[in-house]
Amino acid sequence: MEVKKGGVVSKLLEHVQIPKMFRAKQIFPRPQIMPRDIPAVIFAELSQEKFSNQIMSGMNIAITAGSRGIANVDIITKAIVDFVKSRGANPFIVPAMGSHGGATAEGQLDLLAGYNISETSMGCPIKSCMETVLLGHSELEKPVYMDKLAYESDGIIVSCRLKPHNAFRGPYESGPCKMMTIGLGKQAGAEVVHSDGMGKIGQNIPASAKVILAKAPILFAIPCIENAFDETCKIEAIHRDDIMKREPELLKYAFENMPKLLVGECDVLVVDEIGKNFSGTGVDPNITGTFSTEYASGGVKVQRTCFLDITECSHGNGLGTGLASAITKRLFDKLDPEKMYPNCLTSTVLKSAGIPIVVATDKEAIQLCIRTLNNADKDNARIIRIPNSLHIGHIMLSEAYYRDVLQGKYEGLFVEGEPESLDFDNAGSLITMISNE
Known part of the structure; x- marks a missing residue:
């Protein structure tokens, strides 16, 4: 598809004024485990008798590693590996990411390597395959699958992040149960759990998790x-017998510690980068309000959204593009359907892989969003700019918010500079930095 600067679209947009914007800082509660302290926290958790006694000398222990950009994931995974070794057992890492990585064993290894999880850095084998074992059927009559290599181990440790999901709500969202049923289920298991759509996935996950806990060698x-x-900010070991009870409790804690865009609503949201390292759908709709299904809600209230680029570590998997009003040609040219579409075929959610309007430059993407606003003051458009949906401590806001922020209307939001015009280079790429830090 040819998208060129200076064509008809460019001419239609060239006179759209982008308002001045100012830098702002958002302050949230900040409980934290420092990276240097993570190994000690993990050793303390796993040294409890109910966990340590399950790992015996000579056992082959599978440790899961997912496809998300989890903070300190390499440190966390290595600490678990080292603890298993300290017990005289033989750890190996299993990619637990459903159909991600192009639904291939090699693609999943590549994803882990991008997070510094390799045999060299972890000091243990990484065993990747897409072959699964049928464990049985859930109470909802769904087949339940598990990664063959993990199933054949002497024990499985489910390492994952626990957080709200981006497309549905329920007691079990993104966490241990999802990692067991979808992550370890590989392509086959992920497809089954998603087969009824996001309206039923909140039931399918726990139903399948019960089968796995009953029939697979999950340790904790x-x-x-x-x-x-x-x-x-929190790492907690959960015995296999306690997972179904404890996970919903921890999900509430995760919700309480989520960030948000404190102004609550805007006309246009500008996202500098999307990527699988930020969210399964490129941007976290719990922040951006751009949900791919009707089964979840939240985030900022917004009318138009543009995405400007995609991270290199996404390897062309631009899921989330369909949630934007416009994207740039730069982003479009980096998309790889072979990486994107397996996710959609598995999840049955097609909207996030759609292609919105593609324009030549960053500047035109923002201008298009402003020009197409309905029932809004386009000359004083309320615009929020964020670097991505995961790091929103520093943002930019248009001048329409300036007086309210100065006067303290939004608790936790502070001005970091005066309104100024955004700078673009000759190619139309945005060069104004969000933060001066």
Whole structure:
């Protein structure tokens, strides 16, 4: 598809004025486990008798590693590996990411390597395959699958992040149960759990998890939770017998520590980068309000959204593009359907992989959003700019918010500079930095 600067679209947008914007800082509660302290926290958790006694000398222990950009994931995974070794057992890492990585064993290894999880850095084997074992059927009559290599181990440790999901609500969202049923289920298991759509996935996950806990060698889970600044704030080991009870309790804690855009609503949201390292759908709709289904809600109230680029570590998996009003040609040219579409075929959620309007430059993406606003003051558009949906401590806001922020209307939001015009280079790329830090 040819998208060129200077064409008809460019001419239609060239006179759209982008308002001045100012830098702002958002302050949230910040419980944190420092990276240097993570190994000690994990050793303390796992040294409890109910966990340590399950790992015996000579056992082959599978440790899960997912596809998300989890804070300190390499440190967390290595600490679990080292603890297993300290018990005289033989750890190995299993990619637990459903159909991600292009639904191939090699693609999943590549994803882990991008998070510094390799055999060299972890000091143990990484065993990747897409072959599964049928464990049985859930109470909802769904087949339940598990990664063959993990199933054949002497024990499985479920390491994952626990957080709100981006497309549905329920007691079990993103956490140990999802990692067991979808992550370890590989392509086959992920497809089954998603088969009824996001309206039923909240039932399918716990139903399938019960089968796995009954028939697979799960030892325990050790989820981590992150604070509003994408920092590890809690790590807790959960015995297999306690997972179904404890996970919903920890989900409430995760919700309480989520960040948000404190102004609550805007006309246009500008996202500098999307990526699988930020969210399964490129941007976290719990922040941006751009949900791919009707089964979840929240985030900022917004009319138009543009995405400007995608992270290199996403390897072209631009899920989330369909949630934007416009994207740039730069982002479009980096998309790889072979990486994107397996997720959609598995999840049955097609909206997030759609292609919105594609424009030539960053400047035109913002201008298009402003021009197409309905029932809004386009000359004084309320615009929020964020670097991505995971790091929103520093943002930019248009001049329409300036007086209210100065006067303290939004608790936790502070002005960091005066309104100024955004700078673009000759190619139309946005060069004004969000933060001076």
